[in-house]
Amino acid sequence: MHLDPFELHRPTSVDETVGLAAELAGRFDYLAGGTDLLPNYKMHLNLRPHLIALEDVGELTGHELGRIGAMERLADLERDPAFLAAYPGLADAVGEVATPLVRASGTVGGNLLVETRCFFFNQSYFWRESLGFCLKADGDRCHVVPQKERCYATFSGDLAPALIVLGAEVELAGREGRRRLPLLDLYDAGGDGIRRTRLAPGEVLVAVHLPPSARGLKGRYKKLRVRPSFDFPELGVAVAGRWDGARVDRLRVAVGGVEPRPCAFDDLTEPLSGRPLSDERLRDLGEAIAKRLRPVHNTFLLPDYRRRMIGVYVRRAISEAREGSAG
Ligand SMILES: Cc1cc2nc3c(=O)[nH]c(=O)nc-3n(C[C@H](O)[C@H](O)[C@H](O)COP(=O)(O)OP(=O)(O)OC[C@H]3O[C@@H](n4cnc5c(N)ncnc54)[C@H](O)[C@@H]3O)c2cc1C
Ligand code: SF4
Structure with a gap:
């Protein structure tokens, strides 16, 4: 496996970035850390002749409690104990991504x-x-x-579910200007699974914004x-949620690693607000979430096992969040 040659562009501002993206329309990918994109390029998956590196775009860096640069x-997040303490579920997720390297x-x-x-x-x-x-690269059918018609490849990012339950929004920039949308809406629920987000052509992710209400929620991933x-x-x-004794408020659950996008279940958790979360309610919630999700046989573990583990992991995550300390 080797990397084919490509032309590397190094813009230094968001305006320059989206300008370059318009010039190179359809012939480029954005390059961040490259830990996902470059291994895929080595496997000749959907290669583009140009890469726009985002490393020198100052506005995309830095973090504080309410904003994380893309x-x-x-x-950088792992090295900030105050940030991790404010968002315990996000801290779990960051520490669970791959390896320190x-x-x-x-x-x-x-x-x-x-x-x-x-x-x-x-x-x-x-x-x-x-x-x-196959359909997702170079072919016309799904195995x-x-x-x-449709690709069922699995969304496997760890951070998205942990940020969705905190009510995170993403800030996007394109030729038409800036926009913000809830992180959950970044993922295209109606798409064919190949086009996986609602990013417009050339749009760049600038930052993630976290509302003040997310601070101090108990959380787990x-x-x-x-x-x-x-x-x-x-x-x-x-x-993520807020507990007052046995009663829960603002409980949110999101699941990744199963469907082609992360999924949230606010319609199932909102009715639980202000009520004690008994073991029976917890079990019913886990079962209801598992019923909504359809893992397919495209990762290492069998779909039936992954499906059965959904309820177990929902119960464990909520129980451990409840016991854990708020930030
Ligand atoms: C051995 C190994 C294990 C891994 N394990 C995990 C894991 O357990 N959990 C997990 O979540 N991930 C895992 N990854 C995947 C990857 O390392 C991480 O998800 C990482 O955070 C990706 O970030 P990156 O900056 O390297 O992305 P890149 O590879 O640079 O980019 C990924 C994609 O996002 C696009 N992109 C990046 N930034 C922007 C932006 N600002 N605007 C628009 N588009 C953008 C790129 O064009 C590309 O399509 C693993 C990778 C490896 C090599
Ligand atoms: S689910 Fe897998 S085999 Fe099917 S189109 Fe997607 S990547 Fe290809």
Whole structure:
């Protein structure tokens, strides 16, 4: 496996970045830490001849309690104990991404926009060629759910569920100007699974914004994976809420590592507000969430096992969040 040549561009402002993106329309990718994109390029997955590096765009760096620049490295967040204490579930998720080496380069923006994964996709060119490729790269059919319309590759970023339960918004910049939208809405629920976000062509992710109400929520992120020191999530459950004795308020749950995008369940958790969260209610909530999700056989663990673990992980995450200290 090798990297084919590409032309590297190094803008220094957001305006210059989106200007370059317009010039190179359809022929470039943004490059953040490169820990996801470059391994995919080495496997010849959807190569582009130009890369726009975001490293020198000052506005994309830095973090404080209410804002995280898209180019903040995961290691930058790990080095800030006050930030981690304010968001305990997010702290769990950051520490669960890959290895310290990957977190030293990998960014928050890259994590939110990480390519979806499937064992028919994350393979060398020759491996994929031997099967006639697939819909997501170079081919016209899906090997997981046989048809030619939709890709079922799994969203496997750890940070998105943990940020969604905090009510995070993303700030985007494009040729038309800036816009903000809830992080959950960044992911395209109606898409074909190949186009995985609602980013307009050339739009760049500038920052993640966290509302003041997110501070001091109790939270937890629980991740199921094969090798605990290394692997992408086979299931990731994030919860955040406020407890007053046994009563819960503003409980939110989001799940990643199962569907082609992260999913939230506010319609199931809002009716629980102000009520004691008994073991029975907790079990019912876990079962209701599991019923909504449809893992397919495209990662290491079998879908039936991943599905059965959803309820277990929801119960564990909520119980541990309740016991944990608020930030
Ligand atoms: C061995 C290994 C293990 C891993 N394990 C995990 C894991 O357990 N959990 C996990 O979540 N991830 C994992 N990853 C994936 C990856 O390392 C992380 O998700 C990382 O945070 C990605 O960030 P990056 O800056 O390197 O992204 P890049 O690779 O630079 O970019 C990823 C994608 O996002 C786009 N992009 C990046 N920034 C922007 C922006 N600001 N605006 C618009 N588009 C942008 C890029 O064009 C690209 O499509 C792993 C990677 C490796 C190599
Ligand atoms: S789910 Fe289907 S189309 Fe998508 S990457 Fe896997 S095999 Fe390809």
